[in-house]
Amino acid sequence: MVQEAQIDARLEDLVESDHQALQSHQSGKRKIADPQFREFMGFIMQDMSGRFTRGDFQQFFRNTFFISVFGFAALATFFFGGRSLGVSDWLLYPLVFIGGIRLAAYSVAFVHARVHDPNTTGWKWLDQFIDLISVTVSGWSAELFKRSHLFAHYAEIGILSKAFRNDHIDFKDVPLVFFAKPWRLLTIYLDKEFCDRERINRSIILKQTLVFYVYLALVVFEMLNGTYFLLVSHLLATTALTAAIVLSGAAVHSSYDSENTFQSNGYLYGKDTKGLYKIAVTVQNWLTFDFLQIHGIHHAYPQAPGRIIRKEIGYWRNYLLEHYPNMRYCEVMTHSIHRRTINKLPKPNVFDWIIQGFVSFGCWAFCTLIASGYAPEMAYPVLEHLLVDYRLVVRALRRDPEMIENGVRYLEERGVPQAFEAAADPSPQLRNINKLYHLLKAQLAKSATA
DSSP: OOOHHHHHHHHHHHTGGGHHHHTTOGGGOSOOBOHHHHHHHHHHHHHHHTTOOHHHHHHHHHHHHHHHHHHHHHHHHHHHHHHHTTOOHHHHHHHHHHHHHHHHHHHHHHHHHHHHOTTSSSOHHHHHHHHHHHHHHHSOOHHHHHHHHHHHHHTOOSGGGGGGOSOOOOTTTSOSOOTTOHHHHHHHHHOHHHHHHTTOOHHHHHHHHHHHHHHHHHHHHHHHTTOOHHIIIIIIHHHHHHHHHHHHHHHHTOSSOSSBOTTTSOBOOGGGOOTTHHHHHHHHHHHTTSHHHHHHHHTTSTTSOHHHHHHTHHHHHHHHHHHOTTSOBSOOHHHHHSHHHHHHSOOOOHHHHHHHHHHHHHHHHHHHHHHHTSSOGGGHHHHHHHHHOHHHHHHHHTTOHHHHHHHHHHHHHTTHHHHHHHOSSOOHHHHHHHHHHHHHHHHHHHHHHO
8 A cells, every 4th residue: 555655745746737726715725635535545546557657648538539529520420411311300309419418428528637637638739729619519618617626626525515615616606517608708707806816817718708609609500590400419418418417426425524535425336226316326327427436536536537447447346345335335415314214215116216217307407507507506405305215305395304303413413503603704505504404493393392
């Protein structure tokens, strides 16, 4: 096993490219991970460094870029070729939408990689080109995404930990995907104070905006001419994939830990997931190329390509289960909060599985609003309850005393009331959670006297 001093040195090298973005917030400089997760970080870096060079990583990302380019060209050929042969649009559009979701995973992958390594592909011109077209090809701005994503890696990993910080940037302010709020990119560029404070390169934002608006003009032009290929196969497909990533990311980080731990970085595998939650886990892993399995491991070595981790996912799953049995496996925060209630639910019947399938699809659709900045990120806990088992929400709507008690106890154990009282300027998220706590406590007192 790698010695502690070696781990420290490797971790410093790992986050070297991230320091500039974090320097604008001193609170961002904090402990990266707990001892167990640091140990795993040291192991995976040593293991992969012995088998792959940085040049191998760069080659993977170059390949990812070219797969995206040629794959989209093939998809366009399939669509317009099919149309010329008289194939029905009712068949073509669903097929190119599904194909577009799969291809979007590649474009999102190389844009995401730009956050962790300034020399992602090894070709300077290609890295700069990816930065320029990042919003156009993925809906994500590599420059804006970097700030929030680095905090999600080093300062606010668990979804509940965001409520305890005042410097969290919500998707409402900076959307993850800009397709549904194209004007927001321009307003961010015009907000010099915000860009200076967050160390955002306004020159890059302006160039991204201009290229993005040209793309949107092409989408509108194509629609006016009676076809919707770009809209369906790219804009809508990429937004749908981003929604699945948001939903999956929240599940992986369904915890209150602010640092990297095996609770804040969970592992979800469809075959081992119990109950109705199996539907959401299985579908999300398929949509996102096993994001629910890869993402926690990615936090241990952010510069490693996800495609490499995915190829060895069976090895890493077995290694984690053997060496870290306390890892959060195939569960989310809702399981911890309502374990007593979940264990009492009857075995789901065929109608429950059908209803859960529709509910899971609805949650995925709703996440397009979160990713686009039209719904708050803190809506996720409600979605999580629905995804785990829709019957939990049915019981909650009936004000089930046990569920209310579960919620009160969990929030008290996490110190929410004390944190709110101690905060000089509580974040909006903490204010809302504190209101929820007092509402639940009042309902619990009312049910006790009924």
